[in-house]
Amino acid sequence: MKRIRRFLCIGLLMLPLGLSAQYIGQHQSQIKAEPKITVKAYSFDLQDVKLLDSRFKENMNREGEWMLSLPVERLLHSFRVNAGMLTNKKDSKTKMPAPLGGWEALDMELRGHSIGHLLSGLSFQYAATGNILFKKKIDSLVSGLAEVQTTLNEGGYLSAFPQNYIDRNIQGKSVWAPWYTLHKIVAGLIDAYWYAGDTQALDVVNKMALWAYQKISPLNQDQLALMLRNEFGGMNEAWYNLYSITGNPEHKKLGDLFYHHAVLDPLAAGEDKLNKMHANTVIPKITGEARAYELTGDNRDKAIVSNFWDNVIHNQTYVIGSNSDKEHFIEPGKISKFITGYTGETCNTYNMLKVTRHLFTWDANVKYADYYERALYNHILGQQDPKTGMVCYFTPLKAGAFRLYSTRDSSFWCCVGSGFESQSKYGEAIYYHNDQGVYVNLFIPSVLTWKERGLKLRQETTYPEDATTHLTIDSASAENLTLYIRYPGWARNGATVKINGKNVKVNQSPGSYITLNRKWKTGDKVEITYPITLHLEPTPDNPKIAAVMYGPVVLAGEMGTEAMPAHAPYHDATDPYQYYDYDYNVPANLVRSLKINEENVAEALKPVNGEPLTFKTINTINGTPVTLEPYYNLHRQRYVVYWDLY
Structure with a gap:
């Protein structure tokens, strides 16, 4: 039976990264839809959370420097070649930068994916730091892509490879994931619009959507099933995100057209058929279904996401929060048989954290925050080499293995691209909020500014080197406000909480939230200690x-x-x-x-x-x-x- 999806103009809960309802309110003119479901926790925008000195901020700064160092001309080179544009200056004294290497080389079918990741990473960096250099680079890249799109003159098509790649995909012929690459570009343009205010980016992506709709909406179910056998990343998520901004029902339908029955129907039924599936082909589809649930309220979509997350966490996840061996899901629960040099593709964890963010906003369940902490510290934080800023693809767990890092301009694996994003958005999941107060989910030095509630909260800690975290109210309104402080499941030796130096009785248990409700005053201090063993x-x-x-x-x-x-x-x-x-x-x-x-x-x-x-x-x-x-x-x-x- 064909799956029927509703095409009503509904629902924005989370734009990329799960932006808060308050932020949506500030940008209501940019929103053409309203939430369809009720949630228990909302995200803060990256601009509301400033990292203080820590390893996280150091990683973010190194990533930002790397992204800024990549010349715009080199990043656009393959796009201009595809459009038949001039790539060599007539002035012989001026040398054009060489094309990028690795997966961005001109003979690689995946070329062009990195610029999408880069647009997202630059946008996150701009939101998190306010550094105008990131904004200028975003605008230059978007302007260049718009010029390529106009020159191609193919109904809005935009890529570094010819449209024939998409035709081959539709026909079931061999080609390396063209929709996957387009997903990165579409997602990057949406992030450039939302986080950096680049309106040209929205114009470019709207034209891409028009092309895509005309390209695939005439396909029948068999043709779609054949096309979707090839990896397409989170193309469904990207179109749903665009729909949440525009309210255009064609954008909603585009997301629906990327529903992959062969993978998602078993998950909806609670069946585990993940063994040997290519993990990073599957996980982004789940994020797309999370957006579908938020936009429609369809509980079937929610079941897909919840069933998948529970399955992967319990049956597929290594101790560092990663999953997969040689990029594929393993025999359920058989972790000891797959401790190899090819475990933990970093893109998988990047995508699992995106899924986890959605789930947390729906339920505010501490288990999602506990997993997020484990994967963030033990996998994502360690992806980057602190000496050079380069990142790894696999995170091998084989005894005696070592991390193998990328080069600055000649690797550009998928995990280099997702690393541009992961290392740039550490502020995304430290805090959440509901109508009553703030969730403190991660113990990372930072300052939260919640303008709508007049709250400025400073978190200072060297956790996990020190078991104690200090929270200071730098400013507060006169109304009551609750602090929900995560009581981690691993904190088996209890917790100590002090307010302004006085002990507060803790009635909660590990795997919950310690709740502190009062009329906070400027200068109030909260001290939380979880003995670590x-x-x-x-x-x-x-x-x-x-x-x-x-x-x-x-x-x-x-x-x-x-x-x-x-x-x-x-x-x-x-x-x-x-x-x-x-x-x-x-x-x-x-x-x-x-x-x-x-x-x-x-x-x-x-x-x-x-x-x-x-x-x-x-x-x-x-x-x-x-x-x-x-x-x-x-x-x-x-x-x-x-x-x-x-």
Whole structure:
């Protein structure tokens, strides 16, 4: 039976990143729809949250510098080639920048995807920092893309590859994911409009939507099913986001046309058929269904999203919050059998966090915030090399593996693109709100400004190095307001809360929210302490294989650089696929076993004086001591995350 979707002009809950209802109110002239569902938590806009000094801000700054360093001419080169535009200046004294390399090279069918990610990343950076350099770069890129679109003169089509790629996709012929690439461009243009106020971006994407509607709306169900077998990213999400801005029913229908029955129908029925599916092909489709639910209130869409999230978290997720082996979902629950050098494609976690954000706004359930913290710290934060700012594709968990990082202008893997976004929007999920108050979900140094309620909240902490977080009310209105402070599920040793130095009784339990309601005054201070302890997290299918954790932080054993290839840990620019089927050449004498169990973790691992979050083993199988530190800090050397226990 064909799936019937409603095409009413309804619903905006969350634009990209889940912008708050208050922000929507400030930009009501830009909105042509209203929410269709009731939610329990709203996001704040990135401009309302300013990061203070921390590793998160350092990562964001490094990413911003990298994005600003990429010349506009190089980024637009393949688009101009596709449109037959001039790419070489007649003045022989002036050399045009060379085309980009890796997945953006002129002979790569996925070329053009990075500029979409870049537009999103630049937009997030502009919203988060107010730095006009990001705005100028966005405007230059959008202006260049608009010129290409006009020159192509193909009914609004815009890409760095010919429209024939889309035709091949529709016909079921081999081609590398053209709709996936167009999704990145459409999403980037929408973000440029919303976060940076670039109205030309909205004009360009509206023309792209007109082309897309005329291209695929005449297709029958069999033709659509054939087309959707190829990876299309979150094309449904992008069209739904555009619809939420424009109210144009054609944009809503475009999102509906990307409903992939073969993948989504089993999820709606609660069936698990994920094994061996390409993970990052599936996850963005779920985000699209989350937007569909918000725009229609259709509980079937909600079931798809909820069933998928629960399934992946319980059956597919490694200790660092990542999933997939060689980009594919694994046999449910069999984590110990898939601890390889190709685990944790970073795009997957980027997309899982997007899904998680939607789910949290619907239910305000702390389990979503707990997962978000785990994946953010242990995977996303550690994706970036703090020495160079480069990022990794896989996050390998094989004992003795190491991270392999991109180059500055000759890799451009999908995870480089999603990294432009992930490393630029750390402020997105620290705080949420309802009508009564603010959720403090993440313990990241930052300042929240909630203009509508007259609240300015400062959070200062070195968490997780220190178990205590300090909240200061820099300004407040005269009305009552509630602080909902996440009580993490891992905080098994209780919590201590003080207001202005006085202890407050905590009635809640781990896995909930500590609620503090009062008329706050400027200068009020809240101090929250969650004692952090060591514990093991075994794989679900083999209790003799486990990772070591310190509270929410995954610890990894330092294993040095013995026998690492000469170019490592950086990608060899001559091979854009080097990250795949990579030989880590792990030394045979690598220590991968610990004499430890859940009852003696504190005795088996001793803290290293003067080195926060660093521990040294008392006993290993061969007697060689091992130093463990946070996985997100362990770069440019081998490591062990999952240990054999004895």
